[in-house]
Amino acid sequence: MIAERTIRDIVIEEGFVTAERLNEVLASRTDSTENVGDLLQRMGLITEKQHLQCVALQAGIPFVDLSKLEIEQDVARSISHQLAVKHLAIPIEKTEYAASVAMFNPLDVASIDEIRVQLGVDVDPMFATESDVREAIFRAFGSFDSLSVLAGEFAKGVEISTSDAGAEDDQTTISLNEREDGAPIIRLANALLARAIRGHASDVHVEPGPNDTRVRFRVDGILSEVMTIPKAVQRPFVSRLKVIAGLDIGERRIPQDGRFSVSLSEGSYDLRVSTYPTVHGEKVVLRVLDKSSLAVNLTTLGIPPLSLDRILKRVEESQGLILVTGPTGSGKSTTLYSILNHLNDNSRNIVTIEDPVEYQLEGIAQANVNVGAGMTFANGLRAILRQDPDVILVGESRDPETAKTAIEASLTGHLVLTSLHANDSMAAVVRLVEMGVEPFLVSSSVTLSVAQRLMRRTCSHCAKPYLPDSIVLESLDLPLNREYMKGEGCEKCGGTGYRGRCGVYEVADISQRIRQMIFVGESTDAIRREAVRGGMRTLRQDALTKVLEGISTVEELLRVTPNESQE
Numbered sequence: 001m002i003a004e005r006t007i008r009d010i011v012i013e014e015g016f017v018t019a020e021r022l023n024e025v026l027a028s029r030t031d032s033t034e035n036v037g038d039l040l041q042r043m044g045l046i047t048e049k050q051h052l053q054c055v056a057l058q059a060g061i062p063f064v065d066l067s068k069l070e071i072e073q074d075v076a077r078s079i080s081h082q083l084a085v086k087h088l089a090i091p092i093e094k095t096e097y098a099a100s101v102a103m104f105n106p107l108d109v110a111s112i113d114e115i116r117v118q119l120g121v122d123v124d125p126m127f128a129t130e131s132d133v134r135e136a137i138f139r140a141f142g143s144f145d146s147l148s149v150l151a152g153e154f155a156k157g158v159e160i161s162t163s164d165a166g167a168e169d170d171q172t173t174i175s176l177n178e179r180e181d182g183a184p185i186i187r188l189a190n191a192l193l194a195r196a197i198r199g200h201a202s203d204v205h206v207e208p209g210p211n212d213t214r215v216r217f218r219v220d221g222i223l224s225e226v227m228t229i230p231k232a233v234q235r236p237f238v239s240r241l242k243v244i245a246g247l248d249i250g251e252r253r254i255p256q257d258g259r260f261s262v263s264l265s266e267g268s269y270d271l272r273v274s275t276y277p278t279v280h281g282e283k284v285v286l287r288v289l290d291k292s293s294l295a296v297n298l299t300t301l302g303i304p305p306l307s308l309d310r311i312l313k314r315v316e317e318s319q320g321l322i323l324v325t326g327p328t329g330s331g332k333s334t335t336l337y338s339i340l341n342h343l344n345d346n347s348r349n350i351v352t353i354e355d356p357v358e359y360q361l362e363g364i365a366q367a368n369v370n371v372g373a374g375m376t377f378a379n380g381l382r383a384i385l386r387q388d389p390d391v392i393l394v395g396e397s398r399d400p401e402t403a404k405t406a407i408e409a410s411l412t413g414h415l416v417l418t419s420l421h422a423n424d425s426m427a428a429v430v431r432l433v434e435m436g437v438e439p440f441l442v443s444s445s446v447t448l449s450v451a452q453r454l455m456r457r458t459c460s461h462c463a464k465p466y467l468p469d470s471i472v473l474e475s476l477d478l479p480l481n482r483e484y485m486k487g488e489g490c491e492k493c494g495g496t497g498y499r500g501r502c503g504v505y506e507v508a509d510i511s512q513r514i515r516q517m518i519f520v521g522e523s524t525d526a527i528r529r530e531a532v533r534g535g536m537r538t539l540r541q542d543a544l545t546k547v548l549e550g551i552s553t554v555e556e557l558l559r560v561t562p563n564e565s566q567e
Contacts, residue, residue, distance in 0.1 A: 007036045010054040016046045048129050056127040064092065064102050066132035068461070070491065075099075076140035079118050087111040090128075090136045097121055102128035102136070130265050135198055139491065185233070189240045193262055193286075195226075197269055200500075202288055202329070206241070208234050208281035219494070220456045220501050221329060238275070238282050245273040252282055259356070272356065289358050298338040304537060304545070307507035311448065314509070315339050318390075320447035321410035325420045325428035331454050331503055332419045333358050336393060339417060340364060343391055351387055353380035354395035369395070377402040385409055394418040400436040407437060407445045423562055424539060425449040425508040426528040429518060443518040451506040451539055453560040455552045456498035459487035468554040476544065476554070485550035502551055504561065506539040540564050 011017045017025075017040060029039060037054055040046045046054075049065065056063035075094050084090055088104040089111065099119050105111065106125030116123045128136075192215065196204045201217035206229075213229040229237060239249045245258030258273045272287040299308065314322060322339075324332045337359055340350060344363050355369035355377070365387070369375055377394055378401040384392055397403040397418045410416040422428035428449050432442045465483040473480055487497025508514075508531045517527050532538065543557040 006058050007054050010057050011036070011040065011046060011050075014050070014054065014057075016040075016050050016054070021045070048131065052127050052129055059107065059127075061106050061125060061127055063127040064100075066090075066092070066102055066128050066136050067492070071136060071140065073140060076136065079115060081137070081141040083115065083118055084137045084141070087115060088130060088133045089115055090133055090140065091119065092126075094119070094121070098124055100124045100126060102126050102133060104128065104130045104133050131198065134265075138195065138198065185236050185240050188229075188233070189237060192227075193271070194264060196286075197262070197264060197288060197290075204284075204286040204288065206234075206238065206284040206286075208278060208283060210280055213237070213281075220496075220498055221454055222456070222496070224494075234281050238284055241273060241284055241286070242275065245271075247273065247275065253277055270358070298342045301335065301338060302503045303505050303507070304542060306535070307505055307537060307542075310507050310509045311339070311450065312342075314448040315343060315415070317415060317447065319410055319413050319415055321407055321416050321418070321445045322447060323418060323420055323425075323428045323449040324452070325422040325425065325449065326452045327421065329454070330452050332452065335450065335452060335503075336417055336419065337361065340391070340393060343415075348390040349388055350391040350393070351384045351389045352393035352395070353377055353384060354393070378405050381405045381409065385412075385414075389414055391415045392417070396420070397432075397435075403432055403435050403437050404441075407432070407441050410445045411441070422451070424528070425451040425506045425536070426531055427524050429508075429510070430524045430527065433518070433521075439519050439521060443515040446510050446518075448510065449508045451508075453504045453539060453543075454501040455504050455543060455546065455556045455560050456496075457500040457502050458485050458550065458552055459490065459493035459497055459499040461492040461499070462488045462490035462497065463550070464488050472554060472558070476557070478544065478547070478554070484547065484554065486553050498556075502546060504539055504543045504546065506537065506542065508536050509534070538564060
């Protein structure tokens with residue numbers, strides 16, 4: 001058994017957690033039997049990878065980061081797919097006499113013996129995270145080929161009746177166990193969902209066509225096709241998704257919305273399901289929400305230091321309206337929830353009204369909009385005001401009534417956070433006036449407006465220097481005589497040259513001069529120019545900095561940021 005003292009020493013020695021912070025955590029824990037590493041990982045203070053590195057150091061077994069390793073296909077396949085999944089192991093190097101094998105649990109002697117027998121050589125076990133091992137197994141054995149075969153087998157030989165299946169509860173939780181026996185259509189759905197989650201897809205699109213059904217994943221904001229399903233499988237496959245989402249599988253003429261949760265070894269995930277009837281059948285879109293992805297701090301979002309200082313100053317004020325704006329999928333919810341996490345302590349009563357609640361935050365009272373029951377944003381907000389709130393989150397101010405009520409709340413001793421759809425930070429402020437809110441109310445309530453986008457990160461595994469088009473560089477006022485970075489495309493990034501995303505931010509602090517301009521009805525452009533004079537960094541300026549730092553590319557900058565000359 002690994003001593004807690006040893007793990008405690010290692011996390012401090014490796015610089016993962018300071019001694020002071022660790023002592024605070026240990027003093028406040030309620031379960032004294034919980035392992036220190038498990039506790040720190042659960043609280044988001046160390047990652048799964050850092051936790052396992054500590055265990056590896058204590059055990060004297062090497063740790064390997066598979067996400068940074070290119071494994072030869074024939075080496076990885078030197079054990080069977082079944083054995084790899086059974087023991088969560090993947091060979092990474094093999095010689096005539098020995099093989100290095102990455103494993104989630106290299107302390108399991110029986111597993112090592114079974115792998116040794118199949119390899120026919122000695123085994124040097126190494127620690128690797130479970131998620132990395134599963135990803136390596138997927139890459140080595142081409143699970144989507146198996147999915148396509150499974151779908152084809154189902155179309156040929158199995159028929160599922162959906163007419164007598166009833167809808168389940170409002171929220172269902174399923175376990176995606178790849179070794180679980182079951183009907184082919186259930187295994188197909190489970191395997192597809194598991195791959196979407198492990199592939200970091202934010203959305204899954206199931207799109208029926210005249211001859212087959214296309215499945216696409218949105219990863220880092222970009223849709224790409226991952227497989228096709230035979231036409232005969234489409235209806236029972238969609239029915240399976242509708243059943244676990246609590247939808248009426250017999251109703252295929254109208255759109256429906258539902259949700260369910262899935263449990264994987266990596267964690268738990270919420271999935272929001274939306275169906276839409278088309279001429280070729282029901283189109284389904286699933287939004288994947290990682291319950292653990294919000295273990296982030298406002299200070300780790302990548303907001304420029306001066307802009308972050310402005311946010312931290314305003315969110316500590318006792319009243320005012322803070323706007324977060326951007327298109328769908330630009331990270332507004334992450335920013336808003338991160339602010340709530342920053343403010344969440346025993347001294348504040350934080351209440352939200354959302355459509356829907358995307359992530360559940362401990363210690364915060366959250367509620368869903370339910371228009372059918374009369375729980376609109378505006379009605380919910382009025383009810384919140386009777387709950388003695390300090391901080392209020394209104395998911396979206398999408399109508400004049402909600403906007404006016406939010407502003408009234410912000411003027412009566414409450415800090416109100418809300419999102420809007422607008423092109424930039426100043427357009428969001430003017431949008432409130434366009435919605436019918438009196439300019440004097442807007443000018444006296446709004447304290448901060450944050451606009452944001454998400455830009456794809458250059459893949460660190462295949463990034464190479466490149467020179468963008470000189471005309472483009474000149475138009476952006478970027479230097480011609482320096483190197484820029486761009487991914488060539490590799491196995492790690494799926495050939496795209498990008499892996500992950502970073503935020504691009506524009507933070508406008510509402511000064512007294514800007515308040516006067518809003519009050520007298522100045523144009524958006526005029527107010528924006530004043531904000532820039534006051535030190536606001538625009539979306540494009542922040543994106544330019546990230547391009548110069550090699551974080552992203554000129555092409556991504558042009559894709560996600562508005563042309564400021566046209567604003």
